[in-house]
Amino acid sequence: MKSATEMLVLYDGVCLFCEGWVNFVIDRMTERHRIQFIPLQSVELSPEVQSRLDRMTGGDSIVCISADDHIYLKSDATLMIMKQLDFPYNRLAGALHLIPAILRNPVYDFIGKRRYRIWGRKNVCVLPDGERRKYFVAVENDLSGELKTKHEKYFLFKSAVKQVTP
Numbered sequence: 156m157k158s159a160t161e162m163l164v165l166y167d168g169v170c171l172f173c174e175g176w177v178n179f180v181i182d183r184m185t186e187r188h189r190i191q192f193i194p195l196q197s198v199e200l201s202p203e204v205q206s207r208l209d210r211m212t213g214g215d216s217i218v219c220i221s222a223d224d225h226i227y228l229k230s231d232a233t234l235m236i237m238k239q240l241d242f243p244y245n246r247l248a249g250a251l252h253l254i255p256a257i258l259r260n261p262v263y264d265f266i267g268k269r270r271y272r273i274w275g276r277k278n279v280c281v282l283p284d285g286e287r288r289k290y291f292v293a294v295e296n297d298l299s300g301e302l303k304t305k306h307e308k309y310f311l312f313k314s315a316v317k318q319v320t321p
Contacts, residue, residue: 161189161222161300163292164236165310168194168280172270173217176233181290183240190239191299193292194280198310216267220309222301230259 164180167173177192184190195218200208204226208216219232227235230251237248251259282291292298298306 161302162191162235162239163220163298163302163306163309164190164192164232165195165198165200165218165220166192167217168196169277170270170274171276172266172274174277175274176217178287180236180240181287183244184290185241188239189300190236190290191292191297191302192290193310194282196280197293197313199313200310201308204309216263220302224308226309229256230263231256233263234259 164177166177180190181192200218204218207226208218208228216228217232219227219235221227221235234248234252237244238252239245240248282288282293293312295303295306295312
């Protein structure tokens, strides 16, 4: 069994498609997977990350940060996340990664530009309660492992994200 890479995934917390993607990943994670999720609305990206994001995407992308200081955007981020899951998703990601990003990213962009229109959006970003809460980061103390000490290189937390109470 391959060991998982510790990573943070910053996603659009008001996008219903993005929320669905996060839930898809969580539903397929086991205890050995070390992926935490942060809504982009709850952080201020560092100038370096924001500049790279703007240059590559116009500011509209999922951001995957690995504990070994790699930043992945667009389809690379999606495939990196899928590679951390078990069969068949890790194999599918490996196969799709053989397709050059110059061909993958236009498909990512096509979906990304239409995601609100097709799937909709929420007015506020809300973190889940219960068992799923452990996968989400709302404050610095929620970070685990290597990323707890490195996050300031990539982002700073804004005010707390609204959380639903039962």
